[in-house]
Amino acid sequence: MEAPDDLRGLFCNRTLNLRGIKAIGYDMDYTLVHYHMREWEQRAYSFIKEGLLAKGWPIDHLTFDPDLVIRGLVIDTDHGNVVKANRFGYVKRTFHGTEPLGYREQKNVYQRTLVDLSEDRWEFLNTLFAISSACMYMQLVDLLDEGKLSTSMGYHDLYEEVRQTLDEAHMEGRLKQEIISEPERFVDLDPEMPLALLDQKRAGKKLLLITNSEWDYARPMLEYVFNDVLPGDMTWRDLFDLSIVGARKPDFFSVRMPAFRVVNDDGMLREHKSGPLQEECVYVGGNAPLVEESLGLRGEEILYIGDHLFVDVNVSKKVLRWRTALVVRELEEEIEAYRQFAERQEELSRLMRQKEELEADYSSLRLQLQRSQDDYGPRDHRPPSVIENEMTTLRDDLVALDEKIAPLAKASSRLVNENWGPLLRTGKDKSMFARQVERYADVYTGRVSNFLHHTPFIYLRSHRGSLPHDDAASEDGAYTTTSGYEWDEATAKERG
Numbered sequence: 001m002e003a004p005d006d007l008r009g010l011f012c013n014r015t016l017n018l019r020g021i022k023a024i025g026y027d028m029d030y031t032l033v034h035y036h037m038r039e040w041e042q043r044a045y046s047f048i049k050e051g052l053l054a055k056g057w058p059i060d061h062l063t064f065d066p067d068l069v070i071r072g073l074v075i076d077t078d079h080g081n082v083v084k085a086n087r088f089g090y091v092k093r094t095f096h097g098t099e100p101l102g103y104r105e106q107k108n109v110y111q112r113t114l115v116d117l118s119e120d121r122w123e124f125l126n127t128l129f130a131i132s133s134a135c136m137y138m139q140l141v142d143l144l145d146e147g148k149l150s151t152s153m154g155y156h157d158l159y160e161e162v163r164q165t166l167d168e169a170h171m172e173g174r175l176k177q178e179i180i181s182e183p184e185r186f187v188d189l190d191p192e193m194p195l196a197l198l199d200q201k202r203a204g205k206k207l208l209l210i211t212n213s214e215w216d217y218a219r220p221m222l223e224y225v226f227n228d229v230l231p232g233d234m235t236w237r238d239l240f241d242l243s244i245v246g247a248r249k250p251d252f253f254s255v256r257m258p259a260f261r262v263v264n265d266d267g268m269l270r271e272h273k274s275g276p277l278q279e280e281c282v283y284v285g286g287n288a289p290l291v292e293e294s295l296g297l298r299g300e301e302i303l304y305i306g307d308h309l310f311v312d313v314n315v316s317k318k319v320l321r322w323r324t325a326l327v328v329r330e331l332e333e334e335i336e337a338y339r340q341f342a343e344r345q346e347e348l349s350r351l352m353r354q355k356e357e358l359e360a361d362y363s364s365l366r367l368q369l370q371r372s373q374d375d376y377g378p379r380d381h382r383p384p385s386v387i388e389n390e391m392t393t394l395r396d397d398l399v400a401l402d403e404k405i406a407p408l409a410k411a412s413s414r415l416v417n418e419n420w421g422p423l424l425r426t427g428k429d430k431s432m433f434a435r436q437v438e439r440y441a442d443v444y445t446g447r448v449s450n451f452l453h454h455t456p457f458i459y460l461r462s463h464r465g466s467l468p469h470d471d472a473a474s475e476d477g478a479y480t481t482t483s484g485y486e487w488d489e490a491t492a493k494e495r496g
Contacts, residue, residue: 007332008450012460014442016323019457022297023241024200027306028211030128031327031448033221034188035179037128038066043178043186044132047169048162052136058148062139068098069134070420071330072433074115075123080141080155081109082134084420087435089114092426095419097141115432123159126309126433128329137162176217183224194229196452197239203456206279206295209243210252210304212311215267215284218245242277242291246284249308250315259286288320305448309433313440326441327448330416330423337415337422348408355401362394 026032045064052059073082081101084093091110094101101109117124125134140158143149149158169175179186201207211218226236237243248257260269262282269284276294277283292298299321306312306327313324338345369387371379380387416422424434437444443460445451454460 007335007446008453010325010443010445010450010454010458010460011331012443012462013438015462016303016442016460018303018455018460020301021205021303021323022301023206023208023295023303025208025210025291025302025304025322026197026448027304027308027312028209028213028218028221030307030329031305031312032193032209033225034190034329034447035128035186036188037131037329039186040179041066041128041132041135043175044129044166044169045136047175048133048136048165051165051168052161058143059140062136064132065098065135066131067417068138068419069125069131070417070423071125071128071130072423072431073125073134073420074117074432075125075134075137075159076115076121077123077156077159078121079109080144080158082138083110083115084426085115085432086426087430087432087438089116089432091115092429093420095138097145098138099142100419121156124310126436127307133162133166173217180217180220183221187221187224189225190447190449191229192449192452193447194226194239196449198230199452200456201239201241205456206241206297207239208291208302209240209245210247210249210291211245212247212249213245215245215262215282219265237280237282241279242294243282244284244286244291245282248285249311252286253288253315253319255287256289257285257287259290260284288316288322292320303442309436309440314436317440317442323442324440325443325445326437328423328437328444328446331444331446334416334422334424341412341415344408345412348405348412351401351405351408355398355405358394358398358401362391362398365391365394 029035042064049059049062069082073084075082080096082095083091085091091106091113094106094110115122125131137159140149140162141155144153144155144158153161197207209218209222213221222236226239230236230239244252244259245262251257259272259277260283261272261278262268262284263270272283272286277286277290279294292302295302300323302320303323303325304312304316305325307329309326313326316322317324365387368380369384369391371377372381372384372387413421413427422431424431424437430438
């Protein structure tokens with residue numbers, strides 16, 4: 001097998017030996033079934049708009065802007081802002097409504113505030129399904145500020161109205177019925193993905209489907225994605241050893257909810273009273289401990305793959321210690337954007353190193369001037385005026401250097417999305433989204449079919465974590481780039 005392109009990589013935060021995985025569970029939406037995000041969210045936006053128009057809101061002129069927001073942002077419902085934070089929770093970029101806040105205004109609002117997702121004021125956009133509602137919210141903030149909405153409404157009330165309106169559309173099932181009727185319009189087919197799962201099944205892994213989607217939606221979607229590309233008469237139901245729809249995640253992982261067996265294609269249910277779940281059957285509800293008991297597996301023997309940071313990888317890891325993989329669809333576009341920017345990034349890095357050297361020289365001269373003027377400590381015995389002239393020259397050099405750096409730095413910060421930049425970074429630092437991925441996902445990748453390029457037997461080793469002092473250990477930086485190697489006794493014995 002050829003070495004996979006980095007776009008098709010499995011990126012490892014925590015060492016994972018797939019040979020030790022006995023069962024692999026899959027979410028459905030944006031995991032097994034990928035959607036054309038702009039098409040889906042355009043329709044979701046239209047349903048929100050339709051619902052608000054029915055309530056008399058003056059929004060007929062609003063249109064969906066899919067580039068206004070990205071996943072990984074956080075809504076501050078106290079201030080009506082949308083922010084991008086770094087891994088430490090410091091706000092690095094802010095929009096109020098549809099307009100960006102300037103540096104000083106942002107500093108005034110957030111200089112004493114860290115984004116803490118445990119607080120009710122923050123709403124984390126951790127799924128692509130949040131794009132339409134976030135776009136509408138930002139546009140409505142503008143209208144609220146202009147006095148065109150109810151004066152008794154605050155920014156938090158506004159957010160709840162948008163969320164409730166979208167939930168009502170989903171409960172009516174109108175959006176999903178459109179998708180079932182025209183799957184080719186909404187679904188981004190990946191013909192390699194079924195083979196990746198078939199490889200895993202033939203390698204002895206139990207395959208599980210665990211999705212919150214209900215039977216009447218999951219069945220036609222899975223038929224569309226799988227049945228035409230599986231061998232012979234095999235269908236998606238033959239592929240999965242156990243299928244659970246209407247799972248009600250995240251409660252599925254922690255609450256002992258009852259299970260009901262689907263007995264026909266019309267969705268007729270029969271309650272599962274006791275004992276293990278039967279393989280090759282479809283159930284509604286149930287719970288993760290029951291799945292473990294039915295399979296005779298526990299914890300780290302199970303890998304669960306999904307797209308939702310909280311519902312899929314956070315809770316399954318924290319509650320059950322299942323191994324986790326996160327599907328990040330934006331990853332391929334982000335990697336490609338960095339590839340295209342590579343030469344300019346190299347130039348930016350060179351200029352920044354030059355700037356750091358000049359700043360160090362300038363600071364050293366400033367200290368020498370201070371010591372000379374105050375007559376203390378080791379110092380440069382040149383006249384202060386000479387030192388000041390040299391400082392002026394360096395300051396002019398720094399200004400000229402900043403003029404070269406500024407357009408490159410701006411371009412770097414606008415990669416992928418003009419308003420917010422890349423998903424996983426904010427400036428040189430990791431974004432808050434990246435920190436969540438790092439913390440809860442053992443592995444992350446752009447799509448499930450990437451497992452096809454790595455085989456079901458691969459040993460995925462995490463990279464050696466870097467620390468700020470690493471550069472001090474090696475002049476050529478080798479210390480910082482060496483990948484970690486973790487000794488695994490079981491693998492060593494297996495290889496003899």
